[in-house]
Amino acid sequence: xxxxxxxxxxxxxxPDAYERLMVPLVFQPxxxxxxxxxxxxxxxxxxxxxxxxxxxxxxLAAALPPESTLIATDLNDGMLAVAERRGAPRPAGARPVAxxxxxxxxxxxxxxxxxxVVCQFGVMFFPDRxxxxxxxxxxxxxxxxxxxxxxxxxxxxxxxxAVDEAxxxxxxxxxxxxxxxVAHGYHDPETIRADAEAGxxxxxxxxxxxxxxxxxxxxxxxxxxPRGTPLRAELEPYGPEVSDRxxxxxxxxxxxxxxxxxxxxxxxxxxxxxxx
Ligand SMILES: C[S@@+](CC[C@H](N)C(=O)[O-])C[C@H]1O[C@@H](n2cnc3c(N)ncnc32)[C@H](O)[C@@H]1O
Numbered sequence: 476x477x478x479x480x481x482x483x484x485x486x487x488x489x490p491d492a493y494e495r496l497m498v499p500l501v502f503q504p505x506x507x508x509x510x511x512x513x514x515x516x517x518x519x520x521x522x523x524x525x526x527x528x529x530x531x532x533x534x535l536a537a538a539l540p541p542e543s544t545l546i547a548t549d550l551n552d553g554m555l556a557v558a559e560r561r562g563a564p565r566p567a568g569a570r571p572v573a574x575x576x577x578x579x580x581x582x583x584x585x586x587x588x589x590x591x592v593v594c595q596f597g598v599m600f601f602p603d604r605x606x607x608x609x610x611x612x613x614x615x616x617x618x619x620x621x622x623x624x625x626x627x628x629x630x631x632x633x634x635x636x637a638v639d640e641a642x643x644x645x646x647x648x649x650x651x652x653x654x655x656x657v658a659h660g661y662h663d664p665e666t667i668r669a670d671a672e673a674g675x676x677x678x679x680x681x682x683x684x685x686x687x688x689x690x691x692x693x694x695x696x697x698x699x700x701p702r703g704t705p706l707r708a709e710l711e712p713y714g715p716e717v718s719d720r721x722x723x724x725x726x727x728x729x730x731x732x733x734x735x736x737x738x739x740x741x742x743x744x745x746x747x748x749x750x751x
Contacts, residue, residue, distance in 0.1 A: 525597020529558030608674020
């Protein structure tokens, strides 16, 4: 499956499960970090790409100064629908968010419209990353900044690693899954830098950031990836018993490592700051 197809698998039951299971497990801590970085640049016009169910958007809406504007975009309507629902009613003090479907590789915005473009864990799903960076460069003002993050290798995420081991045990002849191939398949710092620079951006920082992922239990951590990511659609053709088996083995592997109580595990990502 090409990356382009993977990008469109955030659909059906995925958006709700993503928000409920994946966001607290791994996306919330990185959203808090990215929002703090974004606010430190004191932007007045912010565009978010691949906003998903809005975990970064909610943080930005609460933290940006009142006079700033915020447009949040994503390729998949289902993700934006959950984001809009989660953001309503708007908390006191949070600025309005304009939600808009958009492919990061063909942004429907005028040149030099934003002083900050933010994208958390979306870039690895873009089939043409230099083209997406070139779009970001086009819509940034001359002193504008692009902030984006990608996961480090699957070896740095114990939950994803356990899911992959369970997948390979249950489906030994299946091709590599979307989690290894795409979500954790783009982590070579030199490639990340070269793709941004091929799009005309100047990378000024590529930070390795380790934070803690948390889940109530091994069982809830084990359910997150098979239910709340594009892996769900990849497993569908095999029938529900395959997905259940992968979840059960993942839960056993995680229990062996973390016990039966809450799971707290370090996870690693790269957070990139680039100038126009
Ligand atoms: C792992 S999620 C990250 C969502 C959100 N930024 C977060 O941190 O929770 C990846 C997101 O990228 C979006 N996406 C994939 N390809 C895209 C593209 N070409 N343009 C815009 N969004 C895309 C997906 O719909 C999905 O919401």
